[in-house]
Amino acid sequence: MAMTKFSLNYILLSTFLFTNCNNTAVLKVSSSSPKNVIFLISDGAGLSQISSAYYFKDSSVHYSRFKHIGLIQTHSSDSDITDSAACGTAFATGKKTYNGAIGVLDDFTRVENLVEIASANGVKSGIVSTSSITHATPASFYAHVVSRNQENEIAKQLSESDVDFFAGGGIDFFIQGAERQNLFHILGSKGFTLNTKELDAFKTIKNKNKLAYLLADKSMPKMLDGRGDFLKNATLLGIEFLNQKDQPFFMMSEGSQVDWGGHANDAEYLISELIDFDETIGAVLDFAEKDGETLVIVTSDHETGGFTLSGKKYTDVNGNIHNDYRTIDPSFSTGGHSATLIPVFAYGPGSEEFKGIYDNTDIFYKILKITNWKN
Ligand code: MG
Ligand code: ZN
Numbered sequence: 001m002a003m004t005k006f007s008l009n010y011i012l013l014s015t016f017l018f019t020n021c022n023n024t025a026v027l028k029v030s031s032s033s034p035k036n037v038i039f040l041i042s043d044g045a046g047l048s049q050i051s052s053a054y055y056f057k058d059s060s061v062h063y064s065r066f067k068h069i070g071l072i073q074t075h076s077s078d079s080d081i082t083d084s085a086a087c088g089t090a091f092a093t094g095k096k097t098y099n100g101a102i103g104v105l106d107d108f109t110r111v112e113n114l115v116e117i118a119s120a121n122g123v124k125s126g127i128v129s130t131s132s133i134t135h136a137t138p139a140s141f142y143a144h145v146v147s148r149n150q151e152n153e154i155a156k157q158l159s160e161s162d163v164d165f166f167a168g169g170g171i172d173f174f175i176q177g178a179e180r181q182n183l184f185h186i187l188g189s190k191g192f193t194l195n196t197k198e199l200d201a202f203k204t205i206k207n208k209n210k211l212a213y214l215l216a217d218k219s220m221p222k223m224l225d226g227r228g229d230f231l232k233n234a235t236l237l238g239i240e241f242l243n244q245k246d247q248p249f250f251m252m253s254e255g256s257q258v259d260w261g262g263h264a265n266d267a268e269y270l271i272s273e274l275i276d277f278d279e280t281i282g283a284v285l286d287f288a289e290k291d292g293e294t295l296v297i298v299t300s301d302h303e304t305g306g307f308t309l310s311g312k313k314y315t316d317v318n319g320n321i322h323n324d325y326r327t328i329d330p331s332f333s334t335g336g337h338s339a340t341l342i343p344v345f346a347y348g349p350g351s352e353e354f355k356g357i358y359d360n361t362d363i364f365y366k367i368l369k370i371t372n373w374k375n
Helices: 005-019 047-056 084-093 114-120 136-140 151-159 171-175 184-189 230-242 258-263 267-291 360-371
Strands: 036-042 068-073 124-132 165-169 192-195 210-214 249-255 294-299 311-315 321-328 342-347 356-359
Touching: 036 084, 036 230, 036 267, 036 360, 047 267, 068 360, 084 114, 084 136, 084 360, 114 124, 114 249, 114 360, 124 136, 124 230, 136 151, 136 249, 151 171, 151 184, 165 230, 171 184, 184 192, 210 230, 230 249, 230 267, 249 267, 258 267, 267 294, 294 360, 356 360
Parallel strands: 036 249, 036 294, 068 356, 124 165, 124 249, 165 210, 192 210
Antiparallel strands: 068 342, 294 342, 311 321
8 A cells, every 4th residue: 555645744753753852952844845935146146256255255155055056047038148137037927038127028018026926825025135126136026117227116116015125225216206206105105114224123123014224325335335244134134024923935135236346347346245145145044044944045147247267367578478377367258248057056945946957937937836836
């Protein structure tokens, strides 16, 4: 007689309880279906950007903590090389679209995103970025506009969205624009408590309904200009806020400015942003390890700059150019994005699903499959 799923689970559970009955710090039983999903995106980070942490970070690199790693193809519906809007939309909706599109298809029809799906499934959601919170990557998770440049409209849609927690820059898009809009009162009427000065201590906000942090007029400062631990702290505050009362949550947190270091062909800028992102990965993995019911996915939308960890060039006495393999002198091949495959790292229940080589849209379908969230 075939063993039923119930009896097998019962035996496994009994064995677990028996072997742990003398251990006061019993680990939570992990199931293959996570309660929470944390999606971390470093905009513009390909393998060389990630590799830079291994040469330029003074402390341990948290990317090393992942066991399940894959690669994604990132082309958009109209280009081999994607932009952040098309790839953000691929992640958030499972659909390919044109570069510049936020949550709409080639024919401009709206397509349901992860925040909307999470909300419909009783899952709270949070969005954090080091750009304006209305920038292409975060916007893809909650908004629908035909052009990523419509940041005033995106701000309006965020104010009226199902997002429960957000933190980033972008005050200007809430209080300016063609219609001189002031969305602060809409945020209030939709249940948000807004802070434009700083992140609060958790104990002072834990009983709030929804939370909005707008901490810069446009983007947050660079790491090199003293942004400090904003990305890590905002992400952890969001997790703590959303994780109350044992309710499930979805969190998307973006290290936005790795991309901007790449566009500027500024290795110091790029690497400092990547290291900040790695610190955020570490803090999130610390949470997920303790929690046991959280799936963590880390990836990027595309590579920026054609960044390379090349050897330092030198010219010998005969005028011939050589590369000194003992000294890395990062270089760039473009001021734009590139089409290279992008790594995906996953941890927690369901993380095995993210191994292999697949399409950026598959991340969306894998999340839905593993969580059983219905769209
Ligand atoms: Mg971005
Ligand atoms: Zn870019």
